[in-house]
Amino acid sequence: MAVALGTEPFIDVVRRVAAQRGDAPAVDELSYSELWRQTARVAGKLAGYGVVRGDRVAIYSENRRGFVLAYLALLRLGAIAVPTNVLYRAADLGNILSDAKPRVVVGSEQTRPHVPAAMPFVDAAEIEAWAKDASLPSTFDDVPVAPDDVAIMIYTSGTTGRAKGALITHGNLSAIAAQVGEAWHWTSADTLLITLPLFHVHGLCAGLNGTLAAGAHAIVRERFDVNDVVKLLQSGDVTLFFGVPTMYVRFIEKIPPQKFPHVRLFVSGSAALPADVHQAFEEKFGASILERYGSTEFGFPLGNRYEGPRVVGSVGVPMPGVEVTIVAPKTTDRVAPGEVGELLVSGPNVCHGYWDRPEAMADAFVDFDGRRWFRSGDSMRFDPEAGVYIVMGRLKELIISGGFNVYPLEVEAEMRLYPGVRDAALVGIHDAARGEIPVAFIEADPGFETDAFLAVMRERLASFKLPKSVRIVDALPRNAMGKVEKQRLKASAEEKP
Numbered sequence: 001m002a003v004a005l006g007t008e009p010f011i012d013v014v015r016r017v018a019a020q021r022g023d024a025p026a027v028d029e030l031s032y033s034e035l036w037r038q039t040a041r042v043a044g045k046l047a048g049y050g051v052v053r054g055d056r057v058a059i060y061s062e063n064r065r066g067f068v069l070a071y072l073a074l075l076r077l078g079a080i081a082v083p084t085n086v087l088y089r090a091a092d093l094g095n096i097l098s099d100a101k102p103r104v105v106v107g108s109e110q111t112r113p114h115v116p117a118a119m120p121f122v123d124a125a126e127i128e129a130w131a132k133d134a135s136l137p138s139t140f141d142d143v144p145v146a147p148d149d150v151a152i153m154i155y156t157s158g159t160t161g162r163a164k165g166a167l168i169t170h171g172n173l174s175a176i177a178a179q180v181g182e183a184w185h186w187t188s189a190d191t192l193l194i195t196l197p198l199f200h201v202h203g204l205c206a207g208l209n210g211t212l213a214a215g216a217h218a219i220v221r222e223r224f225d226v227n228d229v230v231k232l233l234q235s236g237d238v239t240l241f242f243g244v245p246t247m248y249v250r251f252i253e254k255i256p257p258q259k260f261p262h263v264r265l266f267v268s269g270s271a272a273l274p275a276d277v278h279q280a281f282e283e284k285f286g287a288s289i290l291e292r293y294g295s296t297e298f299g300f301p302l303g304n305r306y307e308g309p310r311v312v313g314s315v316g317v318p319m320p321g322v323e324v325t326i327v328a329p330k331t332t333d334r335v336a337p338g339e340v341g342e343l344l345v346s347g348p349n350v351c352h353g354y355w356d357r358p359e360a361m362a363d364a365f366v367d368f369d370g371r372r373w374f375r376s377g378d379s380m381r382f383d384p385e386a387g388v389y390i391v392m393g394r395l396k397e398l399i400i401s402g403g404f405n406v407y408p409l410e411v412e413a414e415m416r417l418y419p420g421v422r423d424a425a426l427v428g429i430h431d432a433a434r435g436e437i438p439v440a441f442i443e444a445d446p447g448f449e450t451d452a453f454l455a456v457m458r459e460r461l462a463s464f465k466l467p468k469s470v471r472i473v474d475a476l477p478r479n480a481m482g483k484v485e486k487q488r489l490k491a492s493a494e495e496k497p
Ligand code: AMP
Pocket: 156, 157, 268, 269, 270, 271, 272, 273, 291, 292, 293, 294, 295, 296, 297, 315, 376, 377, 378, 391, 393, 394
């Protein structure tokens, strides 16, 4: 492996690769040497804004060239980049600004109106102009950083409580890039198409950083447009594509059957890839999607094997350098193989804590067996026969009905198999007798009959797992990563039981 896991700051890796791969394309048409020169100019200008080592700088922008340049420039300054979801508005953005206290916000024309006027603001377009300004110095004396220094801080998309800034170090970034690089056989001959937002770890740490660590090429698009994506995948340049499940659903719905002979790997993550989506994609496009599991706090600890077989409905095996174990929630007692518990993760990919939240640190980390483990908050099961891990859902989304555990992902997978169900979500609402009862939200085709559906479910599911009411919706509410916003569903179900 080219990069020792987490022992070298990621920006040192980029510096080395930039020196070795000078003329090769790095990001869109920008070569490695030009990328390095342009980030030097941006670093110099940001230093002029008073940005120094350890300062936070929010990047509240769509996937723009200015995002990439600002991010790398901040790493060169030893400052802490705070990639921020562009969908955040006054309340969520306000929390981040008051918590992180950024020296500057790097934004865009679209996000500018949402940033308080008193906040120092630099438009991504201005960053792009600095980068090309030949009158500015094209070298910069990088501020030395250690692997354990914080490189970026990403606020968890948590749907309950105040968002927490996960502290991701320079060593975490290089470890994650090396892990995905090794697991997915990334080489300098690869081109990745990035349409995932760069403000999230999937697009940034796996996508952009994985590309740069491999000396490969990234084509960055502002958003996912399935027709534009198909054109690029057929152009012959792109070899890798990373998506979230909703993107693959879009392929299945909108794109006629065809092969993508140049694309060697499709990856899905950030939410469960339903088995029917995996199968339909394979039937229509002849490619088996590789599903991986990860989060803001611990990168990508599990993934299906590159060489296969890719076990549908599973998130595969530990990535290089990762240890995982499954314990009874809130304990350190390992469950028996095959039983459900909470996944704990240990490895150089695990973040170092949360910004200014000692109490959250104490809840999230636990030391035993000579290692520091992170409590994922996800229910998981190891399937001893297939030798793979299976996600059962967020622990806090677990429904306990009459003392029985109902894992929403399991019931949702079953509901999706019923003809006419396009998508389904299960949430628990308060019930005086049983504590909680499951309620289903369904995106259904016209003609869907709830009674007939429930009759089939009754045959296939234990009575305590059966939805006690079914709500038909036009579309399930989703966040920027395509994840269903269960808290919103729960609130609406509790309002109108
Ligand atoms: P985030 O930090 O926003 O990326 O959210 C991380 C959470 O997304 C994880 O803790 C899981 O609950 C969920 N997640 C990520 N990947 C998968 C996957 N392949 N299958 C099921 N859930 C996933």
